[in-house]
Amino acid sequence: MSVEFPWSPAGGAGVGVAFEDPGLAGSDHHFLRFDFYPLLSPSHPGRHLAYFDLPLRRVDGPNLRATLTKGALVVSDATGSHVVDPVWRGALPLAGYCRLTVSLWSTEGEVPIQIEAAISAPMTLPSDANTPLERILVAVTQRCNLTCPMCTRQRGSDLDEADISDDVLAALLDAAPHAVFVGLQGLGEPLLHRDLSGMVRAFRARLPSVGRIGLTTNGTPLTRDRSAQLIAEGLNTITVSMDGATKATYEARRTGADFDRVVRNIAAAASCALGSGRDDVWLGANYVMDPDNLAEVPAFVRLAASLGLCAVSFFHGRLYPDMRLVPLDAETLARGRAAALQIGRETGVTVRFASSRPTMPPQCPFMNSAYLWLTGEVVPCDRMEPPGRPWPTRIFGNVREQPLLEIWNQPEYQTFRHGVLSGNLPGECRDCTFCDSVVC
Ligand SMILES: C[S@@+](CC[C@H](N)C(=O)[O-])C[C@H]1O[C@@H](n2cnc3c(N)ncnc32)[C@H](O)[C@@H]1O
Ligand code: SF4
Ligand code: SF4
Numbered sequence: 023m024s025v026e027f028p029w030s031p032a033g034g035a036g037v038g039v040a041f042e043d044p045g046l047a048g049s050d051h052h053f054l055r056f057d058f059y060p061l062l063s064p065s066h067p068g069r070h071l072a073y074f075d076l077p078l079r080r081v082d083g084p085n086l087r088a089t090l091t092k093g094a095l096v097v098s099d100a101t102g103s104h105v106v107d108p109v110w111r112g113a114l115p116l117a118g119y120c121r122l123t124v125s126l127w128s129t130e131g132e133v134p135i136q137i138e139a140a141i142s143a144p145m146t147l148p149s150d151a152n153t154p155l156e157r158i159l160v161a162v163t164q165r166c167n168l169t170c171p172m173c174t175r176q177r178g179s180d181l182d183e184a185d186i187s188d189d190v191l192a193a194l195l196d197a198a199p200h201a202v203f204v205g206l207q208g209l210g211e212p213l214l215h216r217d218l219s220g221m222v223r224a225f226r227a228r229l230p231s232v233g234r235i236g237l238t239t240n241g242t243p244l245t246r247d248r249s250a251q252l253i254a255e256g257l258n259t260i261t262v263s264m265d266g267a268t269k270a271t272y273e274a275r276r277t278g279a280d281f282d283r284v285v286r287n288i289a290a291a292a293s294c295a296l297g298s299g300r301d302d303v304w305l306g307a308n309y310v311m312d313p314d315n316l317a318e319v320p321a322f323v324r325l326a327a328s329l330g331l332c333a334v335s336f337f338h339g340r341l342y343p344d345m346r347l348v349p350l351d352a353e354t355l356a357r358g359r360a361a362a363l364q365i366g367r368e369t370g371v372t373v374r375f376a377s378s379r380p381t382m383p384p385q386c387p388f389m390n391s392a393y394l395w396l397t398g399e400v401v402p403c404d405r406m407e408p409p410g411r412p413w414p415t416r417i418f419g420n421v422r423e424q425p426l427l428e429i430w431n432q433p434e435y436q437t438f439r440h441g442v443l444s445g446n447l448p449g450e451c452r453d454c455t456f457c458d459s460v461v462c
Contacts, residue, residue, distance in 0.1 A: 023138050025124050036089040037124060044084050047099075051130045052078040052137075056088060056095060057123040072111040075127075080104065153439050155430045157391035158194060158201045161208030161407065162186055162215045164396065168240055168278040172310065174342050175209055185215050189422055190398040191224070197426035198228035206237040208396070209407060213243040219255050226256030234258040238308065242279050246290035253294050259304045260295075262288055262331075265312075267321035275315065285329065292330030306333040306372075311355075312348050319358035320365055327369035336362070337376045343412045345405075345455045386442045386456065392430055398422040400429045402438065405456050414450040 023046075026038040039054065046052055058071040074095040076088070083100035090096075095106040126138040163185045166175055186208075198204065204225045206212045215221065218237075225235050236259030237252075244262070252260075262284070266272030269281035276284075288305070295303040307326050311319065319336060326334045336359075339348035359375055366373030388403040395401060398420040399408050406415040416438065419429035429435065441448045 023124075023126050036087055037122065038085065038087050039124065041084045046078055046126075047081045047084050047086075049078045051128055053127050053129065053134075054078065055123075055125050055127055055136075057125070058090075059121045059123070070110075070112055072108045074106050075109050076106050153389055153436075153443065155197070155200060155390070155392055155427065157203040157205060158197060158426070159205040159207060159388075159391050159393045159404070160186065160191075160194060161210075161394060161396050161404075162206050162212040162218070162221070162237075163208060163210040165214045166211045166240075167214060167242060168211070168276055170240075170276050172275065172312070172339055172342075177342060184396050186394075186396045187398070190394065190396065191221065193398065193421035194394060194426065195224055195228050197421075198225055198233070199230060200427060201229065202233050203391075204229065204233070204235045205391075206235070207404070209404070211240055211243065212237050213239050213248065219248075219251050222252055222255040222257050234302070236261065236304075238263060240276060240279060241284040241287050244284075244287040244291055246287070246294065249287070249291035249294040250297075253298050253300070253303055258302050259306065260291055261306045261308055261335075262291075263308045263310070264322070265310045266315050267318040267325050271315050271318055275310075275312075285325075288329045288331065296330070304333075305331050306335065307331055309334060309336050310339045311336055311350060312339045313350060316350055316354050316358055320361035323362045323365040323369065323371055323373055327365070327371045331371060333372035333374070334362075334366075335374045335376070340455055344453075345413075347455055386451070386454070388456075389439050389443055392426060394421065394426075400426065402442075403456060405454060406450065413453070416448070416450045 023042065024040050026040075037056075041047055054076045055073055056076070057073045072093075076095070076097055081097070081099050086097055086099040088095050088097045088106075093108070093111070095108075096103055097106055125136050127134045128137045164175075165183050165185065166173075169176065206218070206221065212218060222235055225233075229235070235257050237257065238261045241262040241264065244260070249260070263276075264272060264284065265275040266281075272281045272284075273279060288307075292305055295305055307322075309315075309319070309322055323334055338350065340346065341348055362373050362375075365371070386403070391403075393401050393403055393406070395408050397408075399417045400419050400421060401407065401415060401417055405413065406417075408415055408417060418432065418435045418438075421429070438448055442451060447454075
């Protein structure tokens with residue numbers, strides 16, 4: 023079986039399947055499964071949007087084309103088209119960025135078995151409708167205990183040392199029942215917020231039962247007690263940023279941090295997660311690659327496995343002020359990537375790499391999320407944080423003046439999202455390297 027993914031941003035999500043064995047078409051004992059997953063952050067590994075099963079007895083000829091339209095799969099073959107309804111559909115609409123997996127199954131035994139490796143591709147499912155607000159990303163604080171040289175915080179002057187205001191937080195809680203994910207992050211260290219546990223507790227009380235809460239931390243203030251408390255309050259995902267597998271490499275990038283302490287903290291967090299008895303707690307790491315830490319990529323996966331992390335995402339460093347991607351030696355990257363993926367398979371750690379060039383069409387990972395600045399401004403992504411940056415921002419409202427959902431649903435914001443999702447990038451998004459950071 024070979025599969026082609028001729029996705030077009032606006033013209034539908036079509037896939038072509040060809041069978042090398044002509045006997046498969048018309049077979050009573052085989053079916054194709056089309057699985058759709060949201061292309062979100064790795065903190066949602068298990069979420070599924072829908073799947074469709076196509077019995078091959080309904081297929082005529084060795085080639086078929088399947089297109090997703092209005093929530094059904096339309097299959098065309100030599101004899102015409104027919105509609106396949108989903109076997110299962112999740113609560114989320116089939117729109118926006120997705121990952122598609124096509125697999126071939128046999129029903130000859132007692133239970134169906136997959137007989138060909140799944141093939142997947144990121145894609146955009148077109149949506150005429152408004153996209154739903156799934157994720158609320160909250161800038162928690164601008165304060166930080168480290169001075170990592172690569173971080174845009176080091177630009178200084180326009181950053182004050184502020185935490186999110188209480189009235190902004192209260193307004194966000196009103197929108198929480200409509201979200202499936204709350205990310206506590208921002209241009210600082212969230213664990214420095216004076217009452218992060220209280221914030222987790224408040225969101226947990228308002229989110230729907232499937233809702234998840236996650237944070238990204240430098241790991242230095244993540245003591246065993248804090249991990250235990252945050253998990254007890256209902257935190258689901260902890261992502262620790264570490265950019266080296268050895269003390270020297272790590273500490274050169276994380277000025278003010280102590281490698282041994284962070285390693286101890288991660289191991290303690292993993293044991294708290296395990297001890298909680300919950301199956302919805304997930305620990306991962308982000309690793310920002312640069313030319314001098316690239317060689318430690320495989321060793322970092324081993325370290326992550328030894329500490330009990332579930333996943334590692336490797337990103338390309340961006341250079342301030344224009345946020346160009348740090349150039350990396352292609353051969354070293356390819357070698358490191360292959361070794362890291364192999365170690366991931368051996369150890370059970372999920373390993374992901376951001377794409378090394380712009381995705382086509384550009385896949386902005388933020389079109390199902392609103393980013394909330396400390397003082398209540400609603401912007402599409404963290405690149406558009408209001409404090410002056412050398413690139414444009416776009417503020418769609420302030421939750422101190424208007425409910426978040428009202429801001430989300432206003433026509434200008436809908437038009438903005440539709441532009442990004444259809445590959446017709448608004449002016450503010452030109453030259454955005456964040457699209458190159460989608461983890462594939
Ligand atoms: C700004 S930090 C805030 C959260 C926390 N202080 C931390 O370090 O994880 C969010 C993420 O941005 C990443 N980051 C910082 N500077 C970067 C750069 N120049 N290029 C790419 N990612 C960067 C960090 O590694 C971290 O995973
Ligand atoms: S710890 Fe995070 S926010 Fe602080 S300087 Fe480092 S990357 Fe930036
Ligand atoms: S600037 Fe980039 S990350 Fe932000 S909304 Fe536009 S495309 Fe997405």
